[in-house]
Amino acid sequence: MNASRWLSLGLRAYLVIFFVYLFLPLVIMAAATFNASRFPTVTPWTGTTLQWFSALWADGGMWDALFNSAVVAVGVLCLAVPIGVASALFLTTVEGRGKSFVYALILSPLLTPGVIIGISTLIFWRGWGLNGGIVLTVIAQSAFIAAYVMLMVTARLQRFDRTLERAALDLGASQWQMFRRVLLPYLRPAILSAAVLAFLQSLENYNTTLFVAGYDTTLTLYIASKVRTGLTPAVNALALIMILFTVAMAMVYEIKRRREARLAVARLAVTDESA
Amino acid sequence: MWRQLCDRFGMPLGMAVVALMGIWLILMVLLPQWQMIDYSLHPSLLPAEQGGEKDVWTLANYATFFQNEIHLSIFFKTIWSSVLVTALTLAVSYPLAYYLAKVARPGQAALCLLLLIIPFWINEILRTFAWYIIFAFRGPLNELLFALGLIDRPIRFLNGDIGVLVGMVYAYILFMVFPLYNAIESLDRNQIRAARDLGAGWIRTHRRIVIPHAKPGIATGCIMTFMLAAGSYAVPALLGAPGSRWFTQIIYNWFFEGGDWNQGAAYAFLLLALCIVFVTLVMRLFKVGLGDIAR
Numbered sequence: 001m002n003a004s005r006w007l008s009l010g011l012r013a014y015l016v017i018f019f020v021y022l023f024l025p026l027v028i029m030a031a032a033t034f035n036a037s038r039f040p041t042v043t044p045w046t047g048t049t050l051q052w053f054s055a056l057w058a059d060g061g062m063w064d065a066l067f068n069s070a071v072v073a074v075g076v077l078c079l080a081v082p083i084g085v086a087s088a089l090f091l092t093t094v095e096g097r098g099k100s101f102v103y104a105l106i107l108s109p110l111l112t113p114g115v116i117i118g119i120s121t122l123i124f125w126r127g128w129g130l131n132g133g134i135v136l137t138v139i140a141q142s143a144f145i146a147a148y149v150m151l152m153v154t155a156r157l158q159r160f161d162r163t164l165e166r167a168a169l170d171l172g173a174s175q176w177q178m179f180r181r182v183l184l185p186y187l188r189p190a191i192l193s194a195a196v197l198a199f200l201q202s203l204e205n206y207n208t209t210l211f212v213a214g215y216d217t218t219l220t221l222y223i224a225s226k227v228r229t230g231l232t233p234a235v236n237a238l239a240l241i242m243i244l245f246t247v248a249m250a251m252v253y254e255i256k257r258r259r260e261a262r263l264a265v266a267r268l269a270v271t272d273e274s275a
Numbered sequence: 276m277w278r279q280l281c282d283r284f285g286m287p288l289g290m291a292v293v294a295l296m297g298i299w300l301i302l303m304v305l306l307p308q309w310q311m312i313d314y315s316l317h318p319s320l321l322p323a324e325q326g327g328e329k330d331v332w333t334l335a336n337y338a339t340f341f342q343n344e345i346h347l348s349i350f351f352k353t354i355w356s357s358v359l360v361t362a363l364t365l366a367v368s369y370p371l372a373y374y375l376a377k378v379a380r381p382g383q384a385a386l387c388l389l390l391l392i393i394p395f396w397i398n399e400i401l402r403t404f405a406w407y408i409i410f411a412f413r414g415p416l417n418e419l420l421f422a423l424g425l426i427d428r429p430i431r432f433l434n435g436d437i438g439v440l441v442g443m444v445y446a447y448i449l450f451m452v453f454p455l456y457n458a459i460e461s462l463d464r465n466q467i468r469a470a471r472d473l474g475a476g477w478i479r480t481h482r483r484i485v486i487p488h489a490k491p492g493i494a495t496g497c498i499m500t501f502m503l504a505a506g507s508y509a510v511p512a513l514l515g516a517p518g519s520r521w522f523t524q525i526i527y528n529w530f531f532e533g534g535d536w537n538q539g540a541a542y543a544f545l546l547l548a549l550c551i552v553f554v555t556l557v558m559r560l561f562k563v564g565l566g567d568i569a570r
Contacts, residue, residue, distance in 0.1 A: 007477060011374050015387075018371055022394055025405035025445070028415060032408055040408055043418040086295035093283050094276045104565055105300050111498065111554055112547065113506020115523050119543045120307035123314050123536065143303040165283075175285035204398030206509050207523075211530065223400045227407065227513060239401045246396040250389055257385065 026243055033236040040233040052233040059234060065222035068134060072209075072218060073202040075138035076145055080198050083142065084149025085191060091150070092157045109144035114207030117143050122211050132214025140212040145201050149194040156190035308547075315541035336541035346525060346542075353522040354549065356436065357504040360443045364451045364500050365493065367444060372455035372492075373485065377464065388456070395449045403513045406442045407433070410514065438514035439521075446510055447503045451496035458492025459485060491567035494557050501557075502550050522546060 032040045036047035056062065087106055091099075109117060121140040122132060130136055160183070168178040206220045213221055226235050280289040316332050324330065340346055375384045394402060409416050410432035417429040432438050462485060470480045486493070511521035526546065529539030558564065 004477070008378070011370060011378065014370055015374060018367070019390065021445070022391070022448075025402070025409060026394060026397070029401070029405040029408055039411075041411055041414055042408070043413065043415050083295045083299045086292040087299070089284070089292050090280065090296055094279050096276055096279075098276060100565075102296075102300075105304065107565055109304055111502055111550065113502055113523075113550060115506050115508060115526060116308075116311075116543055116547045119526070119530070119540065120311040121303070122530075123540060124307035124310040127310065139303060143299070143307075146299055146303075175283070176288060179284060179288055200396055204396075206399055207506060210508060210527070220398050220400050223398070223404070224509060224512075227400065227404050235404065239397070239404070242397050242401065246393055249396070250393050254386070254389055261382075 029236055030240045030243055033233055033240045035233065038232060040231060040236050052237045055232065055234040056237040061217070062219075062222060062234075062238065065217045065219045068216050069203055069219040071134055072137050072141065073199050075134070076141050076202040077195055077198055079138060080142040080146040080149055081191065081195055083146040084194060084198075085153050085187070087146070087150040088153035088157050091154055092160075106147060106150060110147045112144070114144070114205070115211065118208040118211030121208075132212050132216075134213075134216045136212040136214065137209055137216070137218065140208050141202050141205055144208070145198045148201065149198055152194040152197065153187060153190050156187060160186055311540045312544055314537050315544050317537055319535045319537040336538050337545075339538060340542060340545060349520055349525060350522050350545070350549075352519075353505055356439065357501050360440060360447070360504040361497050361500045363440065364444050364448055365497060368448055368451040368455055368496065372452050372459055372489075373481075375452075376456050376459035377462070377467065391449060391452060399446055400509055400513075402446055403442050403510050406438065406445065407513050410438050410441075433514060434519075436515070436519055439511050439519065442510045442514040443504050443507060446507070447500045450499040450503060454492040454495035454499070455489060456492075458489040458495075462488045490561045491563045494561040494563045494567070498554050498557050501553050505546065505550060505553075 028042055029040075031042050033052055034048050034050070035042060035045055036049040036051070037044070091103065091106070094102075118140050121136060121143065125131075125136055125139070164182055164186075165178055168182045169175070173181065204220060206224065209218055209221060217225070223235060223238065226232075277289070277293070280292060283289075284292065315336050316334070317330060318333055318335060320327075320329055340350075375387055379387065408414055411417075412429050412431060412433070416432065417426070420426045421429070466484055466488075467480060470484045475483065506523060507521065508523045508527065511519070511524060515521065522542070523546070526539055526542045529535050529542055533539070
């Protein structure tokens, strides 16, 4: 008994250390935004300032890069989401010999290093006269982001009750109507969360984009170039804004989850009473 | 296959599905990879010489690699460091995944998972940049160690492999925690209790019950982490010294500084081959299939 109590205490302590390890770097990075020192650091503290926010605001290159990133991310959504959904439909419908080969092929972009995807895309499309830039970035990123979409949509599709489909067809719906009115609404939550994930993946991608972006700098490429040359705490200001945005999104998500959990409990209670 | 699709969705939709997958798998996955290999087997030529008599199949680009001692040593260092990163990440993630899956209350676990995701929504460059600040010569870590009296002059963390290792474990930990968590979560708690009641200690319970059950998760986590580490460009570029280069940096240099794409393609294929070998090895070792990986 005593030993297991020590163990659970140790586990708890480990958990605390782990989350400190996870968040302390972010806190330090954020804190450096307010330090007047020209080099981003918290030691020594040379005075508290907000000047790096205005420096960021005045940074035209950053805005251009942000714009490029947004265009790429929207492009990836338009390409990767339909492909991912189509593959999910394919995998949950088709049985037979070739399937495991197709499945391995679909998963392969997830197991390929990002730089390789970028390089092969760059080489292939040069043969067709398409050089590095926004279009090529969309193509290269979609190559692996589509696989993530596929996984998320497949997970939901596997729980789909096929009798609903048969019922729709028996009641005279065409196959297209069945897809449009039954299957697609059922998949909506999965498609939406896959779209959010695809968007975020596109925004934060570096390895693949590095090779295919050409002269069109995306936000991650811009940050990386800033970190290596001409580093000022303006980068920290950008990081802080992104952290706050992320935390806000996480909080919205958590509040929504709790409300849904409460609703589910309430519904359960109601059905219990009526039973 | 085509019949099954049409039976379920009808001709137009079936065709759309096949067309979209065709665009993806053929134009975006297969042909580009094939073209890369093809490139690696040809010499680098001026556009005018292409298709001419100099345009022959050759292994010269690979010979360059095997004759260059520096590149060879960087290649093996990349393998070794990536294995180390993978092992470290596994060691750090396992207790956490176990806690979240089997010890914590469901609400607590959900909150912790959310907290885990937050750093990963912020991009890899910034995550790495945060460590760059910490490890800086006059940065907070050196100041702390100095204040504690552990060192009498600052250490150049960014000059060796420590920075790269810590930065990578930090950058890829989520890809280990989630597969582990999913695998351990599906283990019946009663099995752990039974093992305990039958007199197994904690170590034996984990070795004989939890770890065997979590094997697919461990395999997936290791594959993802190794692949990400071996293919990482940002972390070694930011946290490593010029002296401790990563194989990806050499590939990059062939493309954008050396300007020899054929040579770069050969190096890229070597990295790809390395990852394929690692994936196959782990899947054999853990006796898991592709289906287990994607769960």
